[in-house]
Amino acid sequence: xxxxxxxxxxxxxxxxxxxxxxxxxxxxxxxxxxxxxxxxxxxxxxxxxxxxxxxxxxxxxxxxxxxxxxxxxxxxxxxxxxxxxxxxxxxxxxxxxxxxxxxxxxxxxxxxxxxxxxxxxxxxxxxxxxxxxxxxxxxxxxxxxxxxxxxxxxxxxxxxxxxxxxxxxxxxxxxxxxxxxxxxxxxxxxxxxxxxxxxxxxxxxxxxxxxxxxxxxxxxxxxxxxxxxxxxxxxxxxxxxxxxxxxxxxxxxxxxxxxxxxxxxxxxxxxxxxxxxxxxxxxxxxxxxxxxxxxxxxxxx
Amino acid sequence: xxxxxxxxxxxxxxxxxxxxxxxxxxxxxxxxxxxxxxxxxxxxxxxxxxxxxxxxxxxxxxxxxxxxxxxxxxxxxxxxxxxxxxxxxxxxxxxxxxxxxxxxxxxxxxxxxxxxxxxxxxxxxxxxxxxxxxxxxxxxxxxxxxxxxxxxxxxxxxxxxxxxxxxxxxxxxxxxxxxxxxxxxxxxxxxxxxxxxxxxxxxxxxxxxxxxxxxxxxxxxxxxxxxxxxxxxxxxxxxxxxxxxxxxxxxxxxxxxx
Numbered sequence: 001x002x003x004x005x006x007x008x009x010x011x012x013x014x015x016x017x018x019x020x021x022x023x024x025x026x027x028x029x030x031x032x033x034x035x036x037x038x039x040x041x042x043x044x045x046x047x048x049x050x051x052x053x054x055x056x057x058x059x060x061x062x063x064x065x066x067x068x069x070x071x072x073x074x075x076x077x078x079x080x081x082x083x084x085x086x087x088x089x090x091x092x093x094x095x096x097x098x099x100x101x102x103x104x105x106x107x108x109x110x111x112x113x114x115x116x117x118x119x120x121x122x123x124x125x126x127x128x129x130x131x132x133x134x135x136x137x138x139x140x141x142x143x144x145x146x147x148x149x150x151x152x153x154x155x156x157x158x159x160x161x162x163x164x165x166x167x168x169x170x171x172x173x174x175x176x177x178x179x180x181x182x183x184x185x186x187x188x189x190x191x192x193x194x195x196x197x198x199x200x201x202x203x204x205x206x207x208x209x210x211x212x213x214x215x216x217x218x219x220x221x222x223x224x225x226x227x228x229x230x231x232x233x234x235x236x237x238x239x240x241x242x243x244x245x246x247x248x249x250x251x252x253x254x255x256x257x258x259x260x261x262x263x264x265x266x267x268x269x270x271x272x273x274x275x276x277x278x279x280x281x282x283x284x285x286x287x288x289x290x291x292x293x294x295x296x297x298x299x300x301x
Numbered sequence: 302x303x304x305x306x307x308x309x310x311x312x313x314x315x316x317x318x319x320x321x322x323x324x325x326x327x328x329x330x331x332x333x334x335x336x337x338x339x340x341x342x343x344x345x346x347x348x349x350x351x352x353x354x355x356x357x358x359x360x361x362x363x364x365x366x367x368x369x370x371x372x373x374x375x376x377x378x379x380x381x382x383x384x385x386x387x388x389x390x391x392x393x394x395x396x397x398x399x400x401x402x403x404x405x406x407x408x409x410x411x412x413x414x415x416x417x418x419x420x421x422x423x424x425x426x427x428x429x430x431x432x433x434x435x436x437x438x439x440x441x442x443x444x445x446x447x448x449x450x451x452x453x454x455x456x457x458x459x460x461x462x463x464x465x466x467x468x469x470x471x472x473x474x475x476x477x478x479x480x481x482x483x484x485x486x487x488x489x490x491x492x493x494x495x496x497x498x499x500x501x502x503x504x505x506x507x508x509x510x511x512x513x514x515x516x517x518x519x520x521x522x523x524x525x526x527x528x529x530x531x532x533x534x535x536x537x538x539x540x541x542x543x544x545x546x547x548x549x550x551x552x553x554x555x556x557x558x559x
Contacts, residue, residue, distance in 0.1 A: 014556075048394075048557075048559075051394075051397075051398045052397070052398075052558075053394050053397055053398065053557065053558050053559045054556065054557050054558075055555075055556045055557070072402075073400045073401065073402055074400070075400075076398060076399060076400040077400040079398070081395075081398045083394050083395075083398070083559070084391075084394070085391055086391075087390060087391050087392040087393075087394060087395035087396075088390060088392070089314055089386065089390050089392060090389070090390055091317050091318055091386075092313075092314070092316075092317065096313065096316075099313055100310050100313045100314055101310070101399065103306050103307075103309045103310035103313065104306055104307060104310045104399050104400070104401060105399070105400070106306055144395070
């Protein structure tokens with residue numbers, strides 16, 4: 001079952017710019033869905049539409065199988081979120097910030113201690129939140145989002161501004177939440193490398209359009225499909241002619257000749273033929289595209 | 302989620318903020334000035350404290366500056382400070398992601414402003430009483446005021462002045478929701494108030510919603526004011542109803558909340 005689903009979701013800014021175009025987003029229950037795209041791709045607009053922070057113009061949004069318009073309050077009881085920068089009352093302490101939300105959610109008071117423990121902010125005492133580091137603010141925002149034990153967590157670039165250690169800790173925390181508490185997580189980012197170790201599903205958005213959506217495995221498969229062999233020789237022009245005569249179509253690039261992946265026996269035969277024809281072979285390399293370059297390929301296509 | 306929970310949440314946010322400080326400063330400023338004046342003129346106090354009109358005079362003196370200046374300006378600033386709690390902390394989006402209806406968010410925040418205004422009234426009344434009694438305690442020559450305190454008149458007066466605060470509260474609230482920039486509602490509020498003060502002698506000056514408190518006390522003190530085509534209380538309530546409903550409609554219609 002899908003926890004979040006949009007159908008033909010479209011949002012046009014008053015300037016006429018289309019921020020989100022016919023977007024069909026499907027987030028499976030229990031998954032960690034990485035919502036990727038470059039800055040300005042429409043990620044935050046989409047997440048704001050999901051939470052009702054932006055008035056929906058066209059299309060359908062359903063969360064937990066219900067329309068956000070039909071039961072906004074009922075749905076938001078089960079959703080925790082961080083949109084853009086953390087929303088924290090700087091003149092209050094961490095506990096006071098949580099108490100503000102605890103009053104609204106009417107969750108047990110001991111939950112405040114629990115979430116502070118979870119994000120490792122129990123010892124901040126009377127320190128006002130405005131004096132927290134960005135990492136601490138981000139963790140407090142996470143505690144706020146988790147306070148009412150939501151079933152769905154919507155996080156917009158939660159690692160923005162965090163140092164590598166902070167990113168690692170955030171990743172660990174999210175993984176724990178997903179695995180131990182079964183929370184569905186929809187997390188946006190513009191850096192695939194930051195979340196590829198975390199997510200189970202990926203959606204890639206560019207200029208408001210969904211350009212890829214599927215499991216992380218399907219993205220990895222795409223990675224395999226885009227791998228190739230590179231031959232570096234003393235005479236690439238003659239080598240290319242030779243390969244063509246063996247019905248292999250090489251693509252020249254600045255480092256040699258690229259050919260699709262073939263069996264290792266075929267590689268040995270090609271090498272043998274090149275040597276027989278007095279072409280020196282300097283390098284035979286299996287080039288594997290990393291996920292990041294696939295991400296860019298998907299976006300650029 | 303009922304409005305009481307939301308009110309408690311809003312009340313917590315207001316704690317330790319500039320708005321909370323302003324309530325105390327606003328309520329005590331005028332009585333403290335009055336105390337300084339009493340202490341400087343202490344030799345005149347024995348005669349003053351035995352006058353039949355003592356409490357009425359004290360009431361008029363205390364409320365004049367409050368109604369004309371401190372309450373309108375204080376409300377303009379306090380509403381601005383309360384709204385800026387959300388803007389400065391980038392928290393509107395979080396507030397609108399909580400399971401509360403728009404009506405609950407709108408009216409619970411407004412309820413906080415109403416209670417803050419009531420706090421100012423209670424503190425102010427207590428402070429005026431304490432300040433008035435202090436010279437009797439310090440100087441043996443100054444008796445406790447002999448005149449009977451017209452409690453009923455004071456209570457009615459408080460209620461009337463509170464009603465006159467409602468148009469200011471509701472219009473500033475409407476503006477606070479619409480403009481992120483603190484200076485816009487502040488500038489608009491001061492302008493409406495200032496134009497009202499300048500037009501005080503105009504026979505239709507009652508149309509200025511920020512002037513009702515000032516007009517009320519001035520009319521009470523002059524005793525010979527011509528009747529108005531509509532009572533100030535009724536007019537304050539009409540303005541309040543219009544502003545609070547318009548504010549809510551504009552807020553709900555906002556395409557982006559946060």
